[in-house]
Amino acid sequence: MYAPSFAAPTTVAEAVQLLANASGVAKVLAGGTDLLVQLRSGILKPDLIVDTKRIPELRTITSEGGGYRIGASVSGAEAGEHATLSRDWPGIVEAVELIGSTQIQGRASFVGNLCNASPAADSVPALIAAGATVVIAGPNGEREVPVEEVPTGPGSTSLAKGEMVVAVKLPPKPARTGDAYLRFIPRTEMDIAVVGAGVCVTLDEGGTCTAAKVSLGAVAPTVLVVPDAAAALIGSKLDDAALAALDAAARAACKPIDDKRGTIEYRTKVAGVLARRAAATAFKRAGA
């Protein structure tokens, strides 16, 4: 009979040791909103489940050098309730709050969303656009990488055996910077993105964009970074020409699949539309 082991360590070092020494498949349990579905369906039969919610530093959001460090087990609801996070990074908080229902929000985490490695993960384009990094702990110590380097394909990540993400780090927000995330689903709640678009821009005092990052979800095997879309924004005040160039660059980056949620043509078209709309919100939030 299938009988996985379970551990709930209280330190990162202990968790890493458990993961590194595990024989067979070991899975990290944070909110469990993906893991338990995979367990139930039999897609996944881990030999060891490591619950990380008893590690205090993984449960908190701290201000760090003008930015934030969000522990890997912090839930979407906790992120939404934080006093200043949604003021500083509204796009990121909106994105994580789009995931599932109130019940899911009570458990689901940014890091779980990232490490589940779905191309349609809602919080990931927003984190990428904001320039977020993750801190990864492993047998050889800690390393920090950009969020976009974690997923490598549907359901797979660049984490090595024994490694786990312990936190998301958001950089100090430059002046006149705004972020936004939009997703399209055929209803208003409780669905998986057909397309998602995250945009973050920084403007100069005259309202001209000096820095931008654009990320698209659900249009390729991993969440995409689209440098050409960012380039379309930089130097502009989001005039019609910049919007058209952004739309074209977003569409050009898409490599989607046909599935029940949308066709290749539809997803590609919507990616351009959402990129434009998210850029408009990001500019507005940046003070344009």
Next chain:
Amino acid sequence: MAKHHISTTINGEPVEFLCNTEQTMLDVLRDELHLTGTKEGCATGDCGACSITVDGRLVCSCLMLGVEAEGHSVETIEGMADGDQLHPLQQKFLEYAALQCGICTPGFLVASRALLERNPNPTEEEARYWLAGNLCRCTGYDKIIRAVLDTAADMRGAS
């Protein structure tokens, strides 16, 4: 491997149980503790029939392992009425006939109570979004939403 021995609090009472790693909190409540008010609908976190609160936070018990309950405080539908005295939400659901087959009802009640504890004066839109993770295939939701909003108004008036 040996079963886990878990000490937790359920509806205010200290409770101990034994479970396997792969047993969900829903399995434990229903099969080990015989608290069958919490229902299994989809078992994938989509329907909300298994809603409980853990340390006051609304969650799907089908998406939580029983072992995770160690040291936490769990509230289920069985803890909602005070003896024979129904919770105002339960009373209002009866008055409005905000249920037909009843399978979704415990989840709606637990979720609605969690809403009113945080927001005693929700708008209809807020109530509908909060309860978007609770599915009802009978009522069409309207009676449920009206029952919740009317309970909120009564409770504000009473306090």
